[in-house]
């Protein structure tokens with residue numbers, strides 16, 4: 517099985533992808549959209565993308581890619597995120613990392629480095645690679661990246677704003693691998709409508725059947741201001757009659773738009 521995820525080597529996405537395949541079966545892309553595209557066009561069997569962080573919330577590029585491409589979600593991987601500050605030495609003037617990682621360390625950075633320039637780059641490991649090439653830069657990423665090639669100094673560890681920092685990743689697969697088995701299901705709903713009580717109507721079919729929601733997120737549809745796509749995760753599988761009844765109700769409400777069933781899956785917690 518070949519897996520594609522966010523590169524270069526050493527990203528948190530790479531660490532999560534290691535739960536699915538050996539290191540030599542993992543390839544890298546520079547963006548989440550490119551990963552989902554590679555799976556939708558069946559260049560790879562699986563893609564691993566970050567979905568949501570406990571401090572910073574949704575990874576919006578991932579949600580938008582799931583609304584745009586027809587792929588299945590086949591597994592959820594939750595990992596702790598513990599960031600370190602890596603550099604050739606203390607004489608840097610710029611800190612580069614993924615925007616999510618910079619945001620997860622906001623308090624530390626404001627307190628310790630209020631005058632340093634923060635630069636958002638494609639991934640944490642990319643920021644660390646810049647620090648490896650340039651003594652005026654530091655990177656924020658997993659501390660294991662210090663020894664990837666040349667050795668960088670670990671200037672500080674555990675710099676995330678909360679010790680409990682964790683990110684949820686989805687393993688995505690080609691659409692025909694969509695599964696009905698699993699304790700959770702993800703849906704993307706575009707009602708293409710706007711009237712009082714629409715969101716309430718969309719959620720009632722779950723409440724009526726005692727189905728717990730684990731996430732509701734709205735993203736702009738891109739069509740017009742105030743028009744939304746809803747990402748809904750529920751604690752029930754597509755193998756259950758109540759899930760299919762609730763989805764049938766939602767399909768009626770969204771008759772002028774669309775409902776995408778991303779599939780059912782189980783959650784795995786990866787500690788390291």
Ligand SMILES: O=C(O)C(=O)C[C@]1(C(=O)O)C=C[C@@H](O)C=C1
Nearest residue numbers: 527528529566614616639640683
């Ligand atoms: O840059 C990385 O290392 C990633 O895998 C991306 C990402 C994200 O997009 O949330 C993954 C986990 C952390 O929350 C920080 C960054």
